[in-house]
Amino acid sequence: MSVMQFRHFAAGLALGLLTLGAVQPALADDDDRRIAITGxxxxxxxxxxxxxxxGVDAEGKTAAAAMAENARRMSAVFEALTAAGVAREKIGTTGLSLQPVYDYPHQQGRNGPPRLVGFRASNMVQVRVTEMDRVGKVLDATVEAGANTIHGISFSVSEADRLLDTARAEAVADARRKAEIYAKAAGVRLGKVLRIDEARGGGPQPVYRAMAMASEAMRADTPVAPGEQTLGISVSVLWELED
Known part of the structure; x- marks a missing residue:
């Protein structure tokens, strides 16, 4: 057999094998006997x-003057928080800064380089309030004492882990319910669980609602509505399938 004839023979054999493989049924692997469902x-x-x-932002002609004024106002804020019933361990400093303040003539249609006019000292704290009906009162007390910056307020649930455990069990039950529907429709049964993967749903989601005011005195405070938070869990469960 010549080299050319051998090449034609090999090409024909390969084509025949490919054709034979295309018409033969594929062998079932382990993945064909499993089902993964998300609950x-x-x-x-x-x-x-x-x-x-x-916190407090305070300005002064010098850096020392700005810091001194900030310290005076911040001390008053701490005293107001204590008087409002906030324990000292519930107050934590989150930021302290000192920056120069410049006058920019071009912003006022004048010529000339920037000119240093003073300094600004900032002191920020995070305050945890555990009596929700006192949040507005605490805010008002700190502002009256000298706080002139509020960067935000966030709400949380202290027993979130316990509540999430309940959601975990319900999510697995939801996955099983759906998996049993599919298995029954396919004429098979669920076997043992092979794997469970959890995914948090992006953190607590607030659902706002109006906060009831119990008295005229409460209406005088800054209104704050904590609303409700939704805690979500998703689980992906992998089962074996049995005949």
Whole structure:
């Protein structure tokens, strides 16, 4: 057999094998006997903690004067927080800065380089309030004492882990319910669980609602509505399938 004839023979043999493989049924592997289903569950709860970030910005002709004025106002804020019933361990410094303040003539239609006119000192603290009906009162007290910056307020649930455990069990039950529907429709049964993967649903989601005011005195405070938080869990469960 010549080299050319051998090449034609080999090419024909390969084509025949490919054709034979195309018409033969594929052998079942382990993945054909498994089913993966995602289950979801949510629980809602009313927040019982509020974290408020607030502080004092103060300016002075010199850096020392700005820091001294800031310290005076911040001390008054700490005293107001204590008087409002906030324990010292619930107050933590989150930021302290000192920056120069410049006058920019071009912003006022004048010529000339920037000119140093003073300094600004900033002191920020995070305050945790665990009595939700006192959040507005605490805010008002700090502002009256000298706080002139409020960077935000966030609410949280102290028993979030316990509530999420309930959601985990419900999410697995949801996955099993759906998996049993598919298995029954396919004429098979669920076997043992092979794997469970959890995914948090992006963190607590607030669901806002109006906060009831119990008295005229409460209406005088800054209104704050903690609403409800939705805690979500998703789980992916992998089962074996049995005949």
């Amino acid at each position: 979801r569950a949510e629980v809602t709860a009313v927040p019982d903690r509020a974290d408020v970030t607030l």
